Structures are given as C-alpha cells and as structure tokens.
Amino acid sequence: MAGEMARELVLIGVGAGDPDWITLEAVRAVQQIDVLFVVLKQDNLDDLVEARREIIRRHRTRPLRIVELNDPPRPWRTAPDYSAAVARWREQRLAQWSAAVADELGEGRSGGFLVWGDPSLYESTLTIARELVGSAQAAGTPIALRVIPGVSSVLALAARHQIPLNRQGRAVQITPARLLREGLPPGIDDAVVMLDGRQTFASIDPTGIDIYWGAYLGTPDEILIGGPLSQVAQQILDARAAALERKGWVFDSYLLRRR
Structure with missing residues (x-):
C-alpha cells in the first residue's frame, strides 16, 4: 500500500557445514534481519540445530527474534504417488510459512531463513518462498525477496x-x-x-x-x-x-x- 515501508524475506545461503563458509553479504543479512524463521524437520538433530546457533553466535551481536516452524511430515518416502506426496507437502509448508510471515513481518521488517548450502541448488525453500511472495503480492501485501548464495x-x-x-x-x-x-x-x-x-x-x-x-x-x-x-x-x-x-x-x- 502507498506510504508503507516494504517488507523483505531473505534466503541466506550458509554453506555446507563450516560456520565460516558464508559470504560477507550473508553476514550482513544475519546482522540486519529482524526475525529468523527456523524450520525444524521431523528428524531434526542436535548437531544441525547447534550448527545453526553457532552461525548466529559468530555473526550476530544483537538479540534476534527466532520463530520455529515444525516441518510437515515427509510422507513421500513411503507414498505410492511420489509427485502427489511432494506437492501436498509443499502446500502444507506454504500455508504454514505464509501464516508465520503474515504474523511476524510487519511494515518495514525483514525476515530470514538460513539455508544449508546454496538456496538455488536442490533446495525447496526458494520454490516455496517464491510462491509465498507471489501470493502476498496478489493479496496486496507485497514482500520483497532476496536470495544470498552460499557454498554448496x-x-x-x-x-x-x-x-x-x-x-x-x-x-x-x-x-x-x-x-x-x-x-x-x-x-x-x-x-x-x-x-x-x-x-x-x-x-x-x-x-x-x-x-x-x-x-x-x-x-x-x-x-x-x-x-x-x-x-x-x-x-x-x-x-x-x-x-x-x-x-x-x-x-x-x-x-x-x-x-
């Protein structure tokens, strides 16, 4: 709407495992975002959670609001129709993420996802984020999308x-x-x-x-x-x-x- 400050969603590539494998642009994004969306997968393990925390500890000096999203189950590993199962899972993710972004990203605020490796290579986050941004644009509540590459x-x-x-x-x-x-x-x-x-x-x-x-x-x-x-x-x-x-x-x- 006219007069409103833009909202922004940032996908931050954070490399394949080493907390130092992130770019200076990614460091700046970690420092500047207002809220971090963290996707907790069904089989999420302490090592992966701790690696994400270490990235924030190294590269963020101010307190950061963290919103945890429990990932929908991944039924396609046993589903008879692989394509249909993946499509349904993405629909569930999109609905959950859209609701979280609507609640947390007010006018002029920036939210981010830390993406392992590179957001553009074998990573569903970018596909869902593009759909989220498109839906927000259609609803008259635009969100700018920024993608920061990482070490794949x-x-x-x-x-x-x-x-x-x-x-x-x-x-x-x-x-x-x-x-x-x-x-x-x-x-x-x-x-x-x-x-x-x-x-x-x-x-x-x-x-x-x-x-x-x-x-x-x-x-x-x-x-x-x-x-x-x-x-x-x-x-x-x-x-x-x-x-x-x-x-x-x-x-x-x-x-x-x-x-």
Whole structure:
C-alpha cells in the first residue's frame, strides 16, 4: 500500500557445514534481519540445530527474534504417488510459512531463513518462498525477496578432494541418485550425485569410473574417500554405515568420473 515501508524475506545461503563458509553479504543479512524463521524437520538433530546457533553466535551481536516452524511430515518416502506426496507437502509448508510471515513481518521488517548450502541448488525453500511472495503480492501485501548464495556441497566436495569440478571441454551433470540406477548415462563423463540414501554407486557397473565421496563436509566429522569405484565402493559403504550408526544421520554427496 502507498506510504508503507516494504517488507523483505531473505534466503541466506550458509554453506555446507563450516560456520565460516558464508559470504560477507550473508553476514550482513544475519546482522540486519529482524526475525529468523527456523524450520525444524521431523528428524531434526542436535548437531544441525547447534550448527545453526553457532552461525548466529559468530555473526550476530544483537538479540534476534527466532520463530520455529515444525516441518510437515515427509510422507513421500513411503507414498505410492511420489509427485502427489511432494506437492501436498509443499502446500502444507506454504500455508504454514505464509501464516508465520503474515504474523511476524510487519511494515518495514525483514525476515530470514538460513539455508544449508546454496538456496538455488536442490533446495525447496526458494520454490516455496517464491510462491509465498507471489501470493502476498496478489493479496496486496507485497514482500520483497532476496536470495544470498552460499557454498554448496558440490563446490565443497571438489575443494576438499582438491579436484576441478569439470574437465576441459566437458560438461558436468548434477543429478539425484535415482536417475543413475543404470550407471552414468551415455555421453556423461562427470556427474555429481545428490540425495543417495540407497548408495546407488555400489550397484552400478564400476568399470572405468572413479568416485570422489564426502560426508559431513566442513564439519569435524568430515569423511573423504576417493579412488577407482571398483576398489573403494565397499570402503565407502562401511564408512557410511559406521557414521550413520554413530551419529544417526548422514549428509553426503559424490562425484562419479569416467576415466
């Protein structure tokens, strides 16, 4: 409305695990927002909560209002219709977030979400935030959206293994693991694989393929294993199983590279 100061929603990329892996722009945003929206997932664990708190401790000097949002359950892991289950979950998220933003973001106020990695890579927060902003605009209560990039697990993985993400003259594909059940597609020599809860790498033909795997990147629990897939696949399986037993959760990704 005329005369009102704009409201703002900021998605702040905070990197893959190390509290220092955030940009100066992200630091300024953490210092300037009026309210922080924190999404507590169904299986949220102390390590992840503490990492978020550490980012605020390091980069915020004034008190900050924190609004916790309990994430709707994620039924698609067992749902017969994956696409429908995801759509329903996003609808529930959108309704919850819209209500929280309407309650907490008054005239001239700024609210933020801390987004692991980068908000634009395999992250649903940006999609839902865009829908929220669009609905607010249609209702005559506009909100400005700002997205601050972060260090993604993809870039952190390559840096930790000290390898280039791409090779000269070749493309890199970033893909969920479910699209690699038959191995690297023809014509794809380098693929970064995300969301592999079933360890797909261990079931494909390893001939001529190297793997660069990393878990808990940027944290004291970081694990890195690389080499010919035929030689290190079992080592990765064992390390992942031990880490899951010890911590109860695993964040991992890997690069498959055809020799």
